[in-house]
Amino acid sequence: MNKDGLPENTFLSTLVNQIAEVVQQARSHVRLSVNQAMVASYWEIGRLIVEHEQRGQARAAYGQRQLAELSARLTALFGKGFDVSNLRNMRRFYLAFPIRETLSLELSWSHYNVLARLENPPAREWYLREAASQNWSVRALERQIGVLYYERLLSSKDRALVETEAARHTAPLAETRKDFLRDPYVLDFLNLNASRFLESDLEQAIMDNLQAFLLELGRGFAFIARQQRVNLADEDFYLDLVFYNYKLKCFLLVDLKLGKLTHQDMGQMDTYVRLYDEEVKGADDNPTIGLVLCSEKSEAVVRYSVLAEQRQLFAAKYLPWLPSEEELQRELERERELALQRLAQWQETQA
Numbered sequence: 001m002n003k004d005g006l007p008e009n010t011f012l013s014t015l016v017n018q019i020a021e022v023v024q025q026a027r028s029h030v031r032l033s034v035n036q037a038m039v040a041s042y043w044e045i046g047r048l049i050v051e052h053e054q055r056g057q058a059r060a061a062y063g064q065r066q067l068a069e070l071s072a073r074l075t076a077l078f079g080k081g082f083d084v085s086n087l088r089n090m091r092r093f094y095l096a097f098p099i100r101e102t103l104s105l106e107l108s109w110s111h112y113n114v115l116a117r118l119e120n121p122p123a124r125e126w127y128l129r130e131a132a133s134q135n136w137s138v139r140a141l142e143r144q145i146g147v148l149y150y151e152r153l154l155s156s157k158d159r160a161l162v163e164t165e166a167a168r169h170t171a172p173l174a175e176t177r178k179d180f181l182r183d184p185y186v187l188d189f190l191n192l193n194a195s196r197f198l199e200s201d202l203e204q205a206i207m208d209n210l211q212a213f214l215l216e217l218g219r220g221f222a223f224i225a226r227q228q229r230v231n232l233a234d235e236d237f238y239l240d241l242v243f244y245n246y247k248l249k250c251f252l253l254v255d256l257k258l259g260k261l262t263h264q265d266m267g268q269m270d271t272y273v274r275l276y277d278e279e280v281k282g283a284d285d286n287p288t289i290g291l292v293l294c295s296e297k298s299e300a301v302v303r304y305s306v307l308a309e310q311r312q313l314f315a316a317k318y319l320p321w322l323p324s325e326e327e328l329q330r331e332l333e334r335e336r337e338l339a340l341q342r343l344a345q346w347q348e349t350q351a
Contacts, residue, residue, distance in 0.1 A: 032105070034186060034189070034190070035105070035107075035108045035109070036105050037189075038108070038109040038185070038186070038189050039103060039105070039107070039108070039109055039112060040100075042089075042090045042093060042109055042112075043090075043093060043094055043097065043100055043103065045087070045090045046090035046091045046092070046093045046094025046095070047094045049067075049070075049087065049090065049091045049094075050091055050094055050095065067084045067087050067088065068084055070082075070087060071083055071084045071087055074087075079188075080188040080229075081185070081188030081189055083229065083231075085231035085236070086185075086188075089113050089116070092116045092117070093112055093113070093116045095116075096115065096116040096118075096124060097112070097116070102125075104128055104129075104131075104132040106132040106135075107128065107131055107132055108138070108185075108186075109185050109186075109189075110138045110185055111131055111136075111138055111141060113185070114138060114141055114142055114145070115127060115128055115131075115141070118145065123150045123151070126150050127141065127144070127145060127149075127150060130144070130149075206256060206295060206332070206335050206336055207226070207240055207241060207256055209335045209338070210241070210254070210256070210293070210331070210332070210335060211223065211226070211241055213331055213335070214241075214243060214323070217323060219245070219247065219321050219322070219323075220245045220246050220247030220248060220321060221243045221244075221245055221252070222243060222244045222245070222246055223241075223243055224242040224243055224244050224251070225239070225241075225242040226240065226241055226242075227239070227240065228242050230272060230275060230276075237268075237272070239253050239254070239255060239272065240254050240255050240256045241253075241254035241256075242254070245321065247321055248286060248317070248318055248321050248322075249284070249285050249286050250281075250285055250286040250287060250288055250289060250318070251276055251280065251281065251285070251288040251289075252288075252289055252290075252291060253269065253272055253273060253276060253288065253289070253290045253291065253305075254290075254291045254293065255268075255269055255272075255290070255291070255292050255293070256293045256294075256295065257292065257293065257294045257295070258294075258295055260294065260301075261292065261294040261301045261303065265292050265294070266292060266303060266305060269290040269291075269292050269305040270290070270305050270307060272290060273287075273288045273289065273290045273305055273306075273307060274307060276288040277307075286313070286317075287307065287310045287313065289304060289305065289306055289310075289314065289318060289322075290304065290305030290306075291303075291304055291305065291328075292305060293328065293332055295332055295333075295336045300329045300332040300333045300336065301329070302325045302326075302328040302329045302332060303325065304322070304325065
């Protein structure tokens, strides 16, 4: 019994609950503060870019070169988060919401990045209000826009039926602190190491060793980047590993999946390869190739991704310098087992 006459376990549980409430409130406050700071600063950056365009050259003449120079200078000052695509996002954000007072402080920058793409102003305002009042996550907002929720409400004779269907799809998709911490825009804004948060411990351990494995093969691989952001149709994706092979004179893009290989995985890598060829590959470089690695509990699956028009070149010129799919599969299985053992040992030390 404690001095208040309560059993010790009850007293301790009360203390834990009180401390938990303090911590939860503090974390919610931090989350809200970061959201508000991002939205306010990115709106202001968008305004400055638009006003600079209007004061200077015509927009058509402003173009890529000016944004690229601005991006380079801001990146040198502040690190990630100021690539050309994100600066375009900020500019579009301001143009879509030119009156700052109309912004909802409950929504994140990622929400506004989705909303700003809507060309219909009434729809944009309606989705903003719904996302804020219903606490929609970004995924929930994207889903409702994708199924034309607003348009169907306007045209439906049974609004209640449409609203019930929408609620069923968004109920499990309310935004959580975990979503917030994994948001790449938040990590960039805070200048944090995105890969530490965006990958599981197992993925990290496997990729660490696969990176070393490819570099140790002695077949011309040079490491370029990890968790490299690529922008596709105004949406950001991340490549797990990027290499350049100086003997083949081509880029190799690597993507790791924990789970079953799907057609979507291969199609996505094909899209990355084509995008890399269009925007990154030099005139004297050979076509880019992709590599998708799927690590499952029972087996590993490895597939090279080559665009149809490059298959003959791949077979004749690339294969002699690349590890085979079977060789990579054995290495992936070995690395998964080693990674699981190391993680188990680490967990035992933390117990």
